[in-house]
Amino acid sequence: MRTDLSINGxxxxxxxxxxxxxxxxxxxxxxxxxxxxxxxxxQCGACTxxxxxxxxxxxxxxxxxxxxxAITTIEGLGVPGQLSPLQEAFxxxxxxxxxxxxxxxxxxxxxxxxEVKAGWPSHVxxxxxxxxxxxxxxxxxxxxxxxxxxxxxxxxxxAIMDVAEGGHK
Amino acid sequence: MKAFDYVRAPSPAEAxxxxxxAGAAFIAGGTNLLDLMKLEVMAPATLVDINRLDMxxxxxxxxxxxxxxxLVTNSDLAVDPTIREHYPVLxxxxxxxxxxxxxxxxxxxxxxxQRTRCPxxxxxxxxxxxxxxxxxxxxxGGFTRMHAILGGSDHCIATHPSDMAVAxxxxxxxxxxxxxxxxRRVPLDEFYxxxxxxxxxxxxxxxxxxxxxxxxxxxxxxxxxxRKVRDRASxxxxxxxxxxxxxxxxxxxxxxxxxxxxxxPKPWRDFAVEDVLTxxxxxxxxxxxxxxxxxxxxxxxxxxxxxxxxxxxxxAAALADVTGGF
Ligand SMILES: Cc1cc2nc3c(=O)[nH]c(=O)nc-3n(C[C@H](O)[C@H](O)[C@H](O)COP(=O)(O)OP(=O)(O)OC[C@H]3O[C@@H](n4cnc5c(N)ncnc54)[C@H](O)[C@@H]3O)c2cc1C
Ligand code: SF4
Ligand code: FES
Ligand code: FES
Numbered sequence: 001m002r003t004d005l006s007i008n009g010x011x012x013x014x015x016x017x018x019x020x021x022x023x024x025x026x027x028x029x030x031x032x033x034x035x036x037x038x039x040x041x042x043q044c045g046a047c048t049x050x051x052x053x054x055x056x057x058x059x060x061x062x063x064x065x066x067x068x069x070a071i072t073t074i075e076g077l078g079v080p081g082q083l084s085p086l087q088e089a090f091x092x093x094x095x096x097x098x099x100x101x102x103x104x105x106x107x108x109x110x111x112x113x114x115e116v117k118a119g120w121p122s123h124v125x126x127x128x129x130x131x132x133x134x135x136x137x138x139x140x141x142x143x144x145x146x147x148x149x150x151x152x153x154x155x156x157x158x159a160i161m162d163v164a165e166g167g168h169k
Numbered sequence: 170m171k172a173f174d175y176v177r178a179p180s181p182a183e184a185x186x187x188x189x190x191a192g193a194a195f196i197a198g199g200t201n202l203l204d205l206m207k208l209e210v211m212a213p214a215t216l217v218d219i220n221r222l223d224m225x226x227x228x229x230x231x232x233x234x235x236x237x238x239x240l241v242t243n244s245d246l247a248v249d250p251t252i253r254e255h256y257p258v259l260x261x262x263x264x265x266x267x268x269x270x271x272x273x274x275x276x277x278x279x280x281x282x283q284r285t286r287c288p289x290x291x292x293x294x295x296x297x298x299x300x301x302x303x304x305x306x307x308x309x310g311g312f313t314r315m316h317a318i319l320g321g322s323d324h325c326i327a328t329h330p331s332d333m334a335v336a337x338x339x340x341x342x343x344x345x346x347x348x349x350x351x352x353r354r355v356p357l358d359e360f361y362x363x364x365x366x367x368x369x370x371x372x373x374x375x376x377x378x379x380x381x382x383x384x385x386x387x388x389x390x391x392x393x394x395x396r397k398v399r400d401r402a403s404x405x406x407x408x409x410x411x412x413x414x415x416x417x418x419x420x421x422x423x424x425x426x427x428x429x430x431x432x433x434p435k436p437w438r439d440f441a442v443e444d445v446l447t448x449x450x451x452x453x454x455x456x457x458x459x460x461x462x463x464x465x466x467x468x469x470x471x472x473x474x475x476x477x478x479x480x481x482x483x484x485a486a487a488l489a490d491v492t493g494g495f
Contacts, residue, residue: 001175018175018216021203041204042271054244054273060200061274064175065218112269120248123264123403128253144403145268 003067007032008076018064023047025063026073034074034103038147045146048104049073055111057145074103077110085168086110089159092168097150108146109160115142116164134164171212178217181224181347181379187217189377195219197240198274200267201283210291210300211284224278224381227252235385236345239278243267243333246277255388258412261395262336268404278380281334281344281360282372285327285434286315286406298324299368306368313470315406318477320433325368326470329361329435330406336395337383338436339412339428345382348375354384361435368434389426391416392491397430398483407431409480415491422446422492429463432480439463451494456485 003014007030014025023040026032026049038046040059047058050072078084086106089095096102116138121128124141132138139157148156162168178184188195194213196202197220205211224238227249235256237246246252247263267275289295289307296305306325308316316326334357343354360372374380397410410430416423425446429437442463449455460481467477489495 017172019170019172040207042200045268045270048270055270056274057200057270060198060203060271062175062196062199062203065196065199065220067177108270115244115269118248120244121253121260121264123261125264128257128260128264141403142269145270 001064003064005063005066005068006070008072014063016063018062020063021059022049022051022061022063022066022071023058026058026071029063032073032075035107036100036103038101038104043147044101044104045108046101046104048108048146050107050111053111053114055108072107074107077106084110085163086113086159088168089162090156093155093159093162094152095156095159096148096152101146101148101150105143105146105148105156108143109156109163112139112142113160113164134161136161139164170206171209173213174215176215176217177221178219179221181222181381184217184219184222185347185349185377185379187215188379190215191376193217193376195278195379197276197279198242199279200271200275201279205284205291208291209293219379230384233387237277237383237385239276239380239382241277243272243275243277243280244269246333247272255390256336256340256385256393258339258393258395258414259333259336259385261393262332262397262410262412265395265397265407265410266332277333277383280331281337281357281380281383282374283331284371286330287327288312288315290327299327299364299371302367302369309470313472315408315431316470316473317433318464318467318469318473318480319437320363320435322364322366322368324366325364325434327364327368327434328431329433330430331436332395332397332407332410332430335407335410335428335430335436336412337385338438339414339426340389341386341426343384344380345384346374346378347381348378352381357383357436358438364434371434389414389416389424391424392493394487394490396483396487396490398479409476409483411480411483411487413487413491415488417492420492420494421448421450423448427459427484427487429480429484432467432476446488451488451492453485453495456488456495457481459488460484 036046038044192214224240295307399405414426
């Protein structure tokens, strides 16, 4: 079945079995292997990409459900020499060891910072009607959908906090 | 994953027509259905994609309540300004569930219909009356940490995993369904069916029935909270949870609505518990009395026995939160 996707600003026409998840379409059909498969069941966040600006798990959605959608993967956020602020901050703060979860962490954090700017509350926000303040507890809660088997959580939080405070522009 | 025919439904009527056939299923966010299809716990022959249907708005109703489209994502519902201000228990319950990524995809209708997380249901090599009627229940006599202490049967003791539905139950929501004979509205409490000897039948939905909206009555006001206890601080299903809505008159409870997650095959509401609390001044004994009524028929299956004292304490903590006492 044919699906038209915009990926990192480029148009792709995908011809694939309807069973193909967005994750497998990216990795196996379009050879964008930056997006990683960890659990394939929505439990780890390694496959996080942005669809129309929102973060989702690409393993739990079918490519054919996204006809006409705009998808951003880690490759679309920045490239060597032109890193995004979060990509730079992850390097500076050592926000990884093996790096397997990192594309998902960075895609997730990119959208998460927009959610905070839009005033979205989280489970740890004191009053759901207040503008949230990005504390360490807020970052940890909002990033809980991204597991890191190397447990680089403290440095991941530092990297995100740095960008939130305007450290990397 | 088993092969299926993929149909993108252009209208509710065509969606229903396509889904009436044997083995057809709607797909909304897909976060539960695809998980189960990968494991071949569910294997629809036809997948009817309803994502292009016009069911994505949140509107005020003529009765001064709210009508939530079945395709409104959990994120959009949780952040809606009117919901946050007037139904904060719903926002709190939603953001206590799953992860940011999942909530962006999960829909209102799909969340209500998500299947149990019973590990035997997920494992096709195990007996499970819900997955395969008549094969027996692997959980009874097995691992039961996540299982029900209320409302189960000899055939199934699975719990309903939704957080959102627990808040909707406390708020007295209705489910609007478009079916063969037109539109109907079913109170959420009557929407879910207890397992009895047919645990594979979970709701009153008939084949082809489409959930179109969830309707909230006018805001109850008062103080509202959602308290969830789980095995890790985030991104885990509830062991027990309590949604509480209380209107106080001085130190007397004027109105109260309570609903519980993690305890039963459906979000659990017991009006007798609310009757015990209504028009009484707040005391620790009162909270205990309410828990006694809630737990009168509770029975653990071994590993989940801890839920009995746990929900007693969680209820007391939630009530303390919203009443300002003890
Ligand atoms: C790792 C993980 C952790 C999670 N943690 C939590 C948690 O802590 N708390 C929680 O509450 N949930 C949790 N969830 C579950 C999540 O909330 C559900 O998967 C989600 O709400 C399902 O919505 P959906 O739109 O993706 O449903 P789908 O997967 O699209 O559909 C689910 C079912 O509903 C049916 N359906 C969908 N829409 C309609 C409609 N309009 N009319 C009729 N039938 C319909 C489908 O046919 C299907 O049977 C978790 C999920 C994962 C994967
Ligand atoms: S508790 Fe219900 S879902 Fe779990 S194995 Fe028993 S019958 Fe299946
Ligand atoms: S691979 Fe998608 S969440 Fe783990
Ligand atoms: S850096 Fe290894 S999993 Fe996160």
